[in-house]
Amino acid sequence: MRSTGAHNFPAIDRVIYGRPAAEAINEEAERLKATRVFLIVSRTLNTKTDEIEKIRHMLGDKHAATFDGIAQHTTRKQAAEVALHAKEAHADLVVAVGGGSAVDLAKIVIMAMEHDIRDEAGFDPFPMGPGVSHSPFRAPAVRQIAVPSTLNGGEYNAAALVTDERNKLKQIFFHPHMMPVAVILDPALTLHTPSNLWMGSGTRSMDHGIEALCSPAGTPLADEVVLAGIRELREGMLRTLQQPDDFEARRLCQYGSWLASFGLQARVPMGASHGIGHVLGGTFGVPHYYCTPVIMPSLLRYNKPFTDDAQKRLAAALGAPGGDAADAFAEFVRQLGLPGRLAEVGIGEDKFGKISEIAINHRFVKANPRPFNDQAEIVDLLRMAA
CATH class of the missing domain: 3.40.50.1970 (Rossmann fold)
Known part of the structure; x- marks a missing residue:
């Protein structure tokens, strides 16, 4: 608490x-x-x-x-x-x-x-x-x-x-x-959005909720609201995957995105998924909607010793009560058909040094619940996600 x-x-x-x-x-x-x-x-x-x-x-x-x-x-x-x-x-x-x-x-x-x-x-x-x-x-x-x-x-x-x-x-x-x-x-406006962009952007919105929930600077109100948002996003995205023209499912997704962003609205600092994602997109051109799927499971594993209680609540919101949040998120990404590893978005180990060099000074990497003491620890995380 x-x-x-x-x-x-x-x-x-x-x-x-x-x-x-x-x-x-x-x-x-x-x-x-x-x-x-x-x-x-x-x-x-x-x-x-x-x-x-x-x-x-x-x-x-x-x-x-x-x-x-x-x-x-x-x-x-x-x-x-x-x-x-x-x-x-x-x-x-x-x-x-x-x-x-x-x-x-x-x-x-x-x-x-x-x-x-x-x-x-x-x-x-x-x-x-x-x-x-x-x-x-x-x-x-x-x-x-x-x-x-x-x-x-x-x-x-x-x-x-x-x-x-x-x-x-x-x-x-x-x-x-x-x-x-x-x-x-x-x-109705979202019916024209390509499926991979719709699903990928939904994981980005989940990222806002997950990093707020795990942040040491989060708030009780944000915690409860973002968990509701993550639950609604998961349900709505899986429904639109099966039936793209389901208006109610799309509405549910929009509500979920709104709620999952409640920590972001409240200026709760985001963590390393956002920080590293900014480097992947800004420096290496990875589409922003693929950054969360390839980084988040490994980051959850890295952060778990510092965020165990939050991750238990997250696992339940992801449909895996009593399970592992990282595994549940990775399985969700797999169900959506999104890339789940850095190699799938063109990021090999030859780029890890440059990514870590930039990311170590990023304000959100510095705000991560489990600190990164040096660039080598960021490289270790990237290897987990490779």
């Missing part, structure tokens, strides 16, 4: 669920008195479905412009370019529709707009480093709404992950008002 601490509440007004996205976006724009809405959207949703056109039609004259060239990993360069487009469109509200990359891009775009950042170097004063609790941003005049089409859960986070392509480093930027002012959950 946790005995001392503090629970932080996020700067988000509301989560709207079960409503058509276009209708809810328009109502939120009116509530926020926005007249120039800039859309950052998935290219697939924009060009291969009518979902984005529905949004533009509903917004009418309030639609300012649409950007759909989102990179898989958000970069400083793209954030500066899109911010310039948004300013030229006189945007007073940004709406992200798509996966985690769309949401993260919108978060950093509103900060680039606020600080008139025009190139990669303009972000240099702002990344979070060890011991820094937030980026020295001003509160943005323009806020964002997030409409996720995946289960990533980053829409419940006031931080953005942004890659500095000059040195291939993924960095964290944070300000409380980078949190979306509203999140809109429309299960």
Whole structure:
């Protein structure tokens, strides 16, 4: 049982669920008195479905412009370019529709707009480093709404992950008002999401819950909520695997992602799965939705001496009461058909030295419940996951 601490509440007004996205976006724009809405959207949703056109039609004259060239990993360069487009469109509200990359891009775009950042170097004063609790941003005049089409859960986070392509480093930027002012959950929108992305992003959302549950800095409220989220994600994902058009299962997945992200919302520090995942994605190009499946089982085994009680509760939430949490998670990954080893995503032992060199200084690796005393211990973990 946790005995001392503090629970932080996020700067988000509301989560709207079960409503058509276009209708809810328009109502939120009116509530926020926005007249120039800039859309950052998935290219697939924009060009291969009518979902984005529905949004533009509903917004009418309030639609300012649409950007759909989102990179898989958000970069400083793209954030500066899109911010310039948004300013030229006189945007007073940004709406992200798509996966985690769309949401993260919108978060950093509103900060680039606020600080008139025009190139990669303009972000240099702002990344979070060890011991820094937030980026020295001003509160943005323009806020964002997030409409996720995946289960990533980053829409419940006031931080953005942004890659500095000059040195291939993924960095964290944070300000409380980078949190979306509203999140809109429309299960119909997710029907267009590829199965591997849907399932992989769901494990990423589970990761938020698992690392909050295992964190020494977690909170009693977050613990109970994330466990409920993990249970709902597991049930919903297995159901959508069998029946992809099951709306109720997709709704359950969205609720699970929301709940599993409760520790993230409360600024509970994440652990080494997130830290190493940032290196795998930012430096080595591994899709973010495959990072958790290949790292988490081995990390749970590494952390077990320090998180045994939490892992017992986790095993039950994963459908294995009395069992081993690492084995239960690995079996879940296998059922979903996702890669479960580093070798399956192109990461061999020749890359372990570079990964450990970068990861040892990552704030989330430093926050891991079981410390890593040196790079060699990270390499040992990577060998477990090989």
